[in-house]
Amino acid sequence: MRVGLLTGGGDVPGLNAAIRAVVKRGEGEHGHSIVGFRNGWRGVVDGDVLPLTRQHIRNVLPVGGTLLGTARYHPRAEDGGIDAVLATLEQERIEALICIGGDGTLHAASVVAEAGVRIVAIPKTIDNDVFGTDQSIGFDTAVWIATEAIDRLHTTAESHNRVMVVEVMGHHAGWIAVTAGIAGGAEVVLTPEEPFDIEKIVKYLKHRHRSHASFSIVVVAEGAVPAEGSDMPYLPPVGKFGEIVAGAIGERVKMEIEQRTGFDARLTVLGHVQRGGTPTPVDRILGSRFGVAAIDAITRGESNVMTALRGEDIKLVPLPEIAGKIKHVPADLLEVARALA
Numbered sequence: 001m002r003v004g005l006l007t008g009g010g011d012v013p014g015l016n017a018a019i020r021a022v023v024k025r026g027e028g029e030h031g032h033s034i035v036g037f038r039n040g041w042r043g044v045v046d047g048d049v050l051p052l053t054r055q056h057i058r059n060v061l062p063v064g065g066t067l068l069g070t071a072r073y074h075p076r077a078e079d080g081g082i083d084a085v086l087a088t089l090e091q092e093r094i095e096a097l098i099c100i101g102g103d104g105t106l107h108a109a110s111v112v113a114e115a116g117v118r119i120v121a122i123p124k125t126i127d128n129d130v131f132g133t134d135q136s137i138g139f140d141t142a143v144w145i146a147t148e149a150i151d152r153l154h155t156t157a158e159s160h161n162r163v164m165v166v167e168v169m170g171h172h173a174g175w176i177a178v179t180a181g182i183a184g185g186a187e188v189v190l191t192p193e194e195p196f197d198i199e200k201i202v203k204y205l206k207h208r209h210r211s212h213a214s215f216s217i218v219v220v221a222e223g224a225v226p227a228e229g230s231d232m233p234y235l236p237p238v239g240k241f242g243e244i245v246a247g248a249i250g251e252r253v254k255m256e257i258e259q260r261t262g263f264d265a266r267l268t269v270l271g272h273v274q275r276g277g278t279p280t281p282v283d284r285i286l287g288s289r290f291g292v293a294a295i296d297a298i299t300r301g302e303s304n305v306m307t308a309l310r311g312e313d314i315k316l317v318p319l320p321e322i323a324g325k326i327k328h329v330p331a332d333l334l335e336v337a338r339a340l341a
Contacts (some may be wrong), residue, residue: 001030001031001032001033001072001095001096001299002032002033002035002087002092002093002094002095003026003033003034003035003066003094003095003096003097003101003295004033004035004036004037004042004092004094004096004097004098005022005023005034005036005037005052005097005098005100006036006037006040006041006043006068006097006098006099006100006101007018007019007040007066007070007100007101007104007106007124008040008041008069008070008071008072008073008099008100008101008102008108009040009066009072009101009102009104009124009125009209010070010072010102010104010105010125011064011066011068011070011275011276012126012137012138012141012142012281012283013042013064013065013125013137013138013141013142013274013275013276013277013278013279013280014122014124014137014138014141014279014283014284014286014287015032015065015066015070015100015137015287016061016063016064016065016066016067016279016287017060017137017283017284017286017287017288017291018100018124018278018287018290018291018294019036019052019057019066019068019100019286019291020057020060020061020107020120020136020288020289020291021065021222021287021288021289021290021291021292021295022098022291022294022295023052023053023054023056023057024032024054024057024293025291025296026079026295026299027053027054027299028054028315030295030296030299031296032295033051034051034052034053034096035049035050035051035092036049036050036051036052036056036067036068037049037050037068038050038068038069039068039069039070039073039142039231040069040070040071040072040073040101040105041073041074041075041081041085041108042071042073042087043068043069043071043073044075044084044085044088045073045075045081045084045085045088045217046083046088047088047091047092047211048049048075049092050068050098051100051249051274056275061087061138061284062278062279062284063072063281064276064277064278065276066143066206071104071325072102072123072238073154074104074105074107074108075108076107076108077112077154078181079288080213080218081338082112082115085117085221085246086112086115086117086239087134089117093105093220095118096111096117096118096119096120096270096298096303097112097117097118097119097120098119098120098121098122098294098295098298099119099120099121099122100121100122100124100137100198101121101122101123101124102123102124102125102127102129102130102136103125103129103130103323103324103326105121106121106123106306106319106322107128107323109121109319109322110304110319110320110323112209113303113304113319116305117302117303118119118298118301118302118306119303119304119319120165120226120294120295120303120306120307120316121294121300121305121306121307122137122291122295122304122307123136123292123306123307123308124136124137124287125137126138126139126141126142126169126176126217126274126275127139127169127170127171127172127173127175127176128173128175128176129170129172129173129175129284129326129328130249130322130327130329131322131325131326131327132308132321132322132325133191133274133306133307133308133309133312133317133327134308134309134311134326135286135309136224137282137283137286137287137290138147138275138279138283139175139176139247139280139314140280140282140283140286141279141280141282141283142168142169142176142275143175143176143180143183144217144280145273145274145277146166146168146186146219146270146274147179147180147183147184148186148218149166149184149270149273150166150180150181150183150184150186150217150219153166153268153305154184154185154215154217154219157215157216157218158214158215159188160264161213161214161215161264161294162215162217162263162265162266163217163218163236163254163257163258163263163264163265163266164216164218164265164266164268165215165216165220165250165253165254165257165265165266165267166186166217166218166219166220166250166267166269166270167220167221167222167247167249167267167268167269167271167272168169168180168219168221168223168270168274169221169222169270169271169275170191170192170222170223170224171223171243171244172223172326172328173192173193173221173223173326173327173328173329174189174190174192174193174221174223174224174334174338176221176227176274176287176295176309177189177190177219177224177288178191178333178334178336178337179222179244180219181337182238182336182337182340184217184218185217185339185340185341186217186337187204187208187216187217187218187219188201188203188204188205188216188217188219188245188341189219189337190217190218190219190224190249190253191221191223191224191329191334192221192223192224192225192328193207193328193329193334194224194334195226195227195228195253195263196224196225196226196227196230197226197227197230198226198230198231198232198253198256198257199227199230199231201218201257201307202256202257202261203259204341205218205261205263206261207255209263211276211336213259217252218257219258220249220253222244222249222250223236223244223249224249224253225249232252232302234252236248236249240301246269246270246310247267247271250267250269251267252266254266258282266340271327272285286309289307289314290314291307291335292315293307293316294307302316304318305317305319306318306322307317307319
């Protein structure tokens with residue numbers, strides 16, 4: 001069987017582990033030919049292919065990014081995009097397709113599957129907001145990077161008696177902010193799930209600095225917004241593709257804290273640092289498990305499903321049930337972050 005493989009959306013650590021697993025298992029155990037498409041769905045539309053063999057995957061396990069390249073391109077959003085995908089798959093004699101991606105890539109995968117293509121998807125996103133799976137490839141590495149940054153900022157914050165504001169990724173869900181904030185001992189964590197009241201934050205910081213500490217760490221997800229009716233009017237700026245502008249909310253929160261408290265404040269925007277570099281063992285293992293599960297599912301004839309981590313097990317969930325949905329941080333985890341302030 002000729003099986004296509006693509007990685008779409010933003011890169012994350014652990015993608016190469018999944019690619020490696022698909023190739024090793026698919027070629028060695030099942031006798032399939034694996035064909036990679038460069039730059040996500042754009043490569044499928046353009047017919048930009050790369051045959052993948054064991055030679056191509058040597059030594060890629062600890063390497064970040066994706067050897068196939070990626071792009072934020074969705075064929076369903078362009079006239080003729082889906083037809084171009086189907087034409088390329090027919091021309092390349094692709095009998096099944098494995099798509100590794102986040103919300104946008106998986107939504108496109110569901111549409112292509114409904115057009116009759118056998119598809120199995122693998123979830124990846126450092127935001128960890130793919131619905132239906134406990135964890136996505138890339139999340140653990142991003143949390144580790146963010147936690148290390150918070151740890152480092154603690155010492156300089158305490159040395160200079162400053163409030164350090166750390167902005168992390170998380171447009172629609174605050175998984176990185178909450179988990180790294182808890183792990184790093186942040187005093188305040190702001191997420192998209194709970195719009196914040198800047199005056200309450202200011203009062204808390206003033207009380208903390210008067211009573212027992214001369215510094216504080218505030219972690220802000222890039223998608224955090226002030227609550228309606230608060231005295232901090234704010235309209236989130238977006239880029240030309242509708243993406244959130246990195247640093248915008250972090251800079252505003254830093255400025256408000258500085259002006260309202262008189263404390264010296266600094267902003268650190270981790271940005272793309274969170275999605276780069278060497279994957280943690282957790283992401284290497286998760287990517288490998290997802291890759292094996294995906295090619296095994298293809299071999300069994302499964303379609304329109306996604307690999308998912310449920311507890312300790314890898315399951316298959318129907319793509320239509322998860323496509324277009326966001327997995328938000330649960331209330332009990334948000335409560336832990338508040339309780340440890």
